[in-house]
Amino acid sequence: MDAIRTMRKAFPERTILADMKTVDTGALEVEMAAKAGADVVIVLGSADDSTLLDALRSAHKYGVRLMADLISAPDPVKRAVELEALGVDYVNVHVGIDQQMMGKDPISLLREIAHKVNVQLAVAGGLDANSAALAVKAGARVVIVGGNITHSDNVTEAARKIRQSVDCPDAVEIRCVGTVDQEIREILKEVSTSNISDAMHRKGAMKGIHPLVGGKMVGTAVTVQTFPGDWAKPVEAIDIAKEGDVIVIYNESKDVACWGGLATLSALNKGIAGVVIEGAVRDIDEVKNLGLPIYTSNTVPNAGDPKGFGEINAEITCGGQTVKPGDYIVGDESGVVVIPAERAYELARRAKEVYKNEKRLFDEIKRGGTLSEIMELKKWEKH
Structure with missing residues (x-):
């Protein structure tokens, strides 16, 4: 909860989303996040309905909104319809990293779900400035971006580009997507x-x-x-x-x-x-x-x-x-x-993630760190 408190103190006027991914004891975790300063709390959409309903009651009690995350849901379209019926405030169409490696795409899933529900939709999973614009056009009200900001050379510039794409999606020149072989x-x-x-x-x-x-x-x-x-x-x-x-x-x-x-x-x-x-x-x-x-x-x-x-x-x-x-x-x-x-x-995508991580390490070493310090090697030594 310290992270939420820190963010709330630093950004008192901003909406703080707590990505709890709660799967049990929904009421307790929503209460904790709300008291720490969160405005929106994420629970797993695949959690039992009893957990979700209790989380909703807690959200209403403490004045926060509830977002259900569809990551790894066996049938995300069907579950989105069920989550809307339960009364969640948002459904997050989320394709996880391992799913992305297998070629699953959050935008196509978002489009499919958008035709089935009226609840507000969020989207997450490997998004960049290009796909963020596509997400808004597909119906997303909330766009969640992680790695393409945190792993970039210039975090501020990466965030700015994505913000521009979300605010003005029609101004973004959409890249043509080739065949799978071409992408590989x-x-x-x-x-x-x-x-x-x-x-x-x-x-x-x-x-x-x-x-x-x-x-x-x-x-x-x-x-x-x-x-x-x-x-x-x-x-x-x-x-x-x-x-x-x-x-x-x-x-x-x-x-x-x-x-x-x-x-x-x-x-x-x-x-x-x-x-x-x-x-x-x-x-x-x-x-x-x-x-x-x-x-x-x-x-x-x-x-x-x-x-x-x-x-x-x-x-x-x-x-x-x-x-x-x-x-x-x-x-x-x-x-x-x-x-x-x-x-x-899959392996091409995973190799790209290795490349990004090594580039980050390279940049940290250039700034004066040593490889052993950055990787905390002593922490993993076997004695």
């Missing part, structure tokens, strides 16, 4: 392989695969399984791959090359995003001059023969990681990570 690729181009590995709980990184030709590489996998020095299938994969794909090759030999300068030029002309090879590459001077990102485990001068053994677009193992056709492959100077296609959107 845009995020993966922004984050590092280290960010992605952290988001995957230290998994996904290929072992023994290093950049031969650097540069950021992002694309979906076309897989090749071939045999020592047999370069037929790797070259044929260029014809199958689409622009923006990454060819991922497992070749059993590190002593005989299955890829070289001519294959690189052919892949470059096709618009291939990069090549990953557990095996050997040759024509290194030529390959480096061409500039196509290539990651490999070895380099040699000699090549094998195009015998045609192996297969294209089957599940393979490369660098110790299982790679399936269509998985997202990301490479940079740290190495290569594999992102399963079925979790690509």
Whole structure:
């Protein structure tokens, strides 16, 4: 309650919303928040009706308003209708962080609920200046923004932009939303392989695969399984791959090359995003001059023969990681990570959160803090 008291003292004329997320003892927690200075108290919409009704009685007694939060409600539209019938003052259409990582969008849910109820609606969940304007247009009376203010380089400027979007939503130029694949690729181009590995709980990184030709590489996998020095299938994969794909090759030999300068030029002309090879590459001077990102485990001068053994677009193992056709492959100077296609959107979003957090730590270190102090490492030491 100290936080509410502090806010009330600092902003005596402002509306203070206490995000209690109460799930039990509704009357008690509403009373505590009200006496501390809150104007609006949030309870969980998924709480039992008895908790909500008792919270409402307490809210009426102490002169505050009650907001029910729909985060993680099994059927948020149905529950919104029920909450309106119970008599809450606001329903908060809230998509949680983990739900956002899975692609759930508060704006589309807000639009759906707005057609079903007349109660005042709030909205929360990953909102920025762009989506805040969309929220107001969709019917939100209250827009709740957290991370896109607190994680920004300039908190004041970020808050100002969002305030402007809420006040003048028609003046905001709404960004066009591309396909899911386009969004995934845009995020993966922004984050590092280290960010992605952290988001995957230290998994996904290929072992023994290093950049031969650097540069950021992002694309979906076309897989090749071939045999020592047999370069037929790797070259044929260029014809199958689409622009923006990454060819991922497992070749059993590190002593005989299955890829070289001519294959690189052919892949470059096709618009291939990069090549990953557990095996050997040759024509290194030529390959480096061409500039196509290539990651490999070895380099040699000699090549094998195009015998045609192996297969294209089957599940393979490369660098110790299982790679399936269509998985997202990301490479940079740290190495290569594999992102399963079925979790690509989620993991891209989680990697973006890792990136934001590391940027915040970087800024704090630049201001003079040390990494151990900022992360409070001694607090977590095991004795």
